[in-house]
Amino acid sequence: MTYKYKSIDLFAGIGGIRLGFEKAFGKNIETAFISEIDLNAQKTYKANFNDKFEICGDITKIDEKNVPKFDICLAGFPCQSFSLAGKRLGFLDDYKGLSRGTLFFEVARICEYHKPKVIFCENVKGLLSHDKGRTYTIIKNRLEKELHYKVFEEVLNSRNFGVPQNRERIYIVAFREDIAPKQFKFPKSNISTTLKEIIEENEVSAKYYLSDTYLETLRRHRARHELKGNGFGYQIRSLDDVAGAIVCGGMGRERNLIIDKRLSDFTPVTHIKGQINREYVRKLTPREWARLQGFPDDYILPLADVHLYKQFGNTVTIPVITAIAKKIKEVLDCDEK
Template sequence: MSKNKISKGLGAGASNNNKSIDESVVLNSIDLFAGIGGIRLGFEQAFGDRIKTVYASEWDANAVKTYEMNFKDDFEIAGDITEINEKEIPSFDICLAGFPCQAFSLAGRRLGFDDDYKGMARGTLFFDVARICEYHKPKVIFCENVKGLTSHDKGKTFKIILGTLNELGYTVFHKVLNSKDFGVPQNRERIYIVAFRNDIAPKIFNLPEKTNDSVVLSDIIEDKIVSVKYYLSNQYLDTLRKHRARHEAKGNGFGYEVRNHNSIAGAIVCGGMGRERNLIIDDRLEDYTPVTHIKGEVNREGIRKMTPREWARLQGFPEDYKLELADVHLYKQLGNSVTVPVIRAIAEKIREVLE
């Protein structure tokens, strides 16, 4: 169960592109809705030392902690993007913006531009990206979101986003890509948008095709025995089974799922919920003494949740990426993040154009 199959060569700043941008040119980038830096990491892997992050914004305090553990910057991470004055952002060439997905997700209420959560109008945050880019006119705007963005409100929402980028003076390319085709065992479809400023835009820009769909769960499962805390209690497992049976009786497909080691995971989701949809069997546990408060006993079937590190591998994060917060935060951060190898593959295509 070697992890080399997915992590080899994925260190921050790595690049297998032999061509080089003029060494006197370093492209400045900003990282909006930065999360834990997945998009930035993919671009750094593609561009190497030809890219420098000069600004980042993220409003979730725990995500900021993980971000700062892994990226050493000489600036403080800004908070709420709606309160940021675009004139105070340093000049930049590339805008990275994985604006929040919940407003358009099939898993949510799909309120789109009408979505409001704790006073944060998640559905309108794209227009803050537009506001900032209208002022700075970067060479490239890169956005990532859930596949549901393309069909939300019968396609009107997506049309508004593309039209806004066009009005700002950009030629837009987009494509839905699945993470399982890029060297990670996760069925995760996302829409990727690449907008080039018109004066440098290519007539044709092909987003990447499949690179590797051979990786399965056994390639990312921990080599060592994991803590008993990841194993479900027999009572909780029984509750899940009854819950699924009730839904199946109504013709619904909702419920827990135990994944075969030779298969792939379902999408890990925004907010970190749904861990029970990606359970695995791991019969290596020797000590069944609980280390947390549970009802009943630890199940003897070997059924457990995947660990945060395994989730990080599902997203293609390198092994040296620091995950030091409590599990509850890490699951949320990783579920909200992006699949790094997909970002890298797109960034390499962007680099070819900028060269």
């Protein structure tokens, strides 16, 4: 079978960007190369994609000449150094000897050699304002002035694309100059939904319900912060509302608690202090987090919860990616005519 476009998946995570593009392009796209350094993310990726080649690890050790020819670069380069939730060190951020902020330049290095038609990146909204806008200016100048791409960017909120999550992210689409359109219009959407649409259909395990001791600790913690005038603390979300952003590292579970009165057995299944709370307060499950990101229910969750929370907090919202990818496909298909 001949595919129209070949793509590479850099900082691939668990394949969220790839899924969005495959949904938009259908049989007209084929993944030719994957790079992901996190071994647990690799396990989840392999459980869900049947590739005939191995996932490559550290992108800094990959020679661009060894990357197969491709048309579309997909790159959700790490958000930690730009996130509002992080230390916002940008290009100075060092992690295990690697500067996470400079990992964008690994994308640029590979794309400068191969000159694909499109470079697609996703990142946190804070990338735009980091260092008074200088960080994004550096990224844009690298793409436009040195690699000769025309860059378009837009901040979109996942809650407008049919998932109940208030999640703003920046999406960057860069077209090679010779095929670049004069304008690129990002998708507009106003499809709203609520948490009750993504809740598990059946009663969930007691392990997702908070202990009364822990719930009381959260209440005291929030009360202390409120006295100081801070807004930090746990939140119980109405099922008629949306979740707050699920974030990098799997944090934020306590900001997205719900009340689910279906629990029939209050016997703890894990070691907890106290008893399971009788107010029916629980965390969302990994499957519910997957749904918050628009992952299909046949997406396999092969690892322990702690890894899954981290992976879905780090990944992308598939319906947003799909909507943008459809717009990109329109431009590419016009160029083919």
